[in-house]
Amino acid sequence: MRWIWIDRFTAFEPGKSATAVKNLSHAEDHYAEHFPGFPVMPAALILEGLAQTGGILVGEANQFREKVVLAKIPSAKFHAEAHPGEQLTYTCDLIDLRAEGGVVSGRVTCGDTLICEAEIFFAHLDSNRARQAFGDDNFVFSGELSYLLGQAKLATKQLPPAG
Amino acid sequence: MTNDEILAKVRTLLVDALSVDDDEVTPAARLNADLGAESIDMLDIVFRLEREFRLGKIDRNELFPESIFAGDPEFVEDGVVTPKGLDYLREKLPYADQSKINAFAKNPKLDQIGDLFTVDLIVRFVAKKLAA
Numbered sequence: 205m206r207w208i209w210i211d212r213f214t215a216f217e218p219g220k221s222a223t224a225v226k227n228l229s230h231a232e233d234h235y236a237e238h239f240p241g242f243p244v245m246p247a248a249l250i251l252e253g254l255a256q257t258g259g260i261l262v263g264e265a266n267q268f269r270e271k272v273v274l275a276k277i278p279s280a281k282f283h284a285e286a287h288p289g290e291q292l293t294y295t296c297d298l299i300d301l302r303a304e305g306g307v308v309s310g311r312v313t314c315g316d317t318l319i320c321e322a323e324i325f326f327a328h329l330d331s332n333r334a335r336q337a338f339g340d341d342n343f344v345f346s347g348e349l350s351y352l353l354g355q356a357k358l359a360t361k362q363l364p365p366a367g
Numbered sequence: 368m369t370n371d372e373i374l375a376k377v378r379t380l381l382v383d384a385l386s387v388d389d390d391e392v393t394p395a396a397r398l399n400a401d402l403g404a405e406s407i408d409m410l411d412i413v414f415r416l417e418r419e420f421r422l423g424k425i426d427r428n429e430l431f432p433e434s435i436f437a438g439d440p441e442f443v444e445d446g447v448v449t450p451k452g453l454d455y456l457r458e459k460l461p462y463a464d465q466s467k468i469n470a471f472a473k474n475p476k477l478d479q480i481g482d483l484f485t486v487d488l489i490v491r492f493v494a495k496k497l498a499a
Contacts, residue, residue, distance in 0.1 A: 275407045278384055300414050302424060307414060325411055 208348055209253035210294060213260075213359035221297045222261040222356065226253050230288035245286035250312055250320050251277065258296035258308035260349070260356055262326045265301050268345040268353070271329035275305060280322035290314045296324075304331045368497055373420075373490050380415045381486065384408060394487040402486075406436070416489070422496050430492055432459040435480065448475035456483075462495040463488055 210224040228245060235243035255274050263272045286292055293313045300307040305327040312320040329344075345353060378392040385402050398404040404412070413427045427433070435442050435452055442452030453472050460468065463483065471483055 276411055278386075278411060300418065302414070304410055304427065325407070325414075327407065327410065 207252075208256070208352065209249055210256050210352065213257075213352070213356045214293075216261075216264075216356045216359035218360060219265045219298060219301070221295065222257050223296075223359075224253070224257045224294045226292045226294065228286060228288050228290050228292065232288075235288060243288050247280075247282050247320070250282075250286060250292070251280060251322060251324075253292065254294050254296065254310040254312055254320065254322055255324050256349075256352070257294040258298075258310055258324050259326055259344075260352060261296050261298055261308060262301065262306035263345055264356065265298065265306065266328075268342065270331070271342055271344045272306075272326050273329050273344065274324065275327035276325040278323050278325060280320065282320050283318045284314070286312075286314060286319055292319065299323075304328055368494075370490055370494055373493050373497075374486070376419055377416075377486060377489050377493065380419050381412070381489075384411050384415055392486055394485065394490065396486045397482055398484045398486070398489075399481040412489070416493060420493055420497065422493070425496070428459065430489070431484065432456065435477075438477065443477050446477050448477055448480065456480075460488070462491040464491070 210226050213222060213224045215221070215223040230243060234246055234249060238244060238246050255277075259272050259274065263270065291314065294310065295313070296308040296310040298306060299309050305325065307323065307325050310320075310322050310324060311318065374394065378389055381387065381392050381402065382389050385404055385408060387402050391402060396402055398409070398412075409431045410427060413425050413430060416422060416430075417425055432455065435448065435456060439452075442449055442455055448456070453468075453475060457465070457468055460483070464487070467483055471479065
């Protein structure tokens with residue numbers, strides 16, 4: 205199963221902000237169970253998309269050298285439901301970045317409707333745990349995410365090559 | 368800034384970081400045992416202190432010396448903090464209430480060390496940083 209919850213970056217300002225969109229399709233599996241006859245995107249998946257947007261923003265700030273992992277969501281508020289056929293816009297602003305990790309302030313909108321606001325805290329794995337435990341290969345920014353990193357590059361002219 | 372003013376800001380910051388009620392954040396409250404803070408929360412708290420008080424970059428070891436928590440064999444033996452570990456603790460936490468460190472030193476079990484890390488310790492740390 206693919207675990208990519210954004211479709212495309214529409215704007216990317218390195219070290220500052222990132223905007224991505226996600227088109228919601230009734231064909232997505234989660235709608236079958238959540239809920240039968242009343243499809244609502246699970247809030248945790250909305251947050252996952254926001255975290256992917258923010259995680260790439262934090263990763264790019266160090267040219268994807270760090271293994272960026274979601275460490276904590278200190279706050280998240282949900283204001284409206286997200287339904288099939290809608291397009292979500294994920295916007296993240298980098299509010300703190302240091303050797304140990306970074307913090308983004310994010311919001312999710314659908315048109316003019318505010319869906320979700322959250323603060324997300326990312327840690328740099330090697331700065332918090334021994335390097336030998338995880339090795340030099342950066343498994344975070346590889347595989348499935350490679351396509352998205354390319355999309356992020358397209359959304360800005362200043363991005364260096366990923367990897 | 369007075370210590371009461373610092374405490375008020377620290378309280379707001381801990382309410383945000385740990386999702387606790389503000390009346391739980393008393394000076395004596397222990398970050399881990401009373402407020403449920405885990406190791407990643409300590410990093411979050413350090414980030415928030417920097418932003419709230421404009422302290423510049425804080426080395427998190429200044430506030431939460433990790434070598435001891437991680438059980439560095441030089442500092443911890445059989446679950447007990449060694450004399451060298453106690454010296455390190457005093458050196459790292461000069462702003463702490465020394466009587467509390469002395470009390471801990473009488474029976475320095477590693478699993479009790481979290482009791483030293485209270486809201487009051489953070490207030491003292493910020494006061495020292497602001498005075499510097």
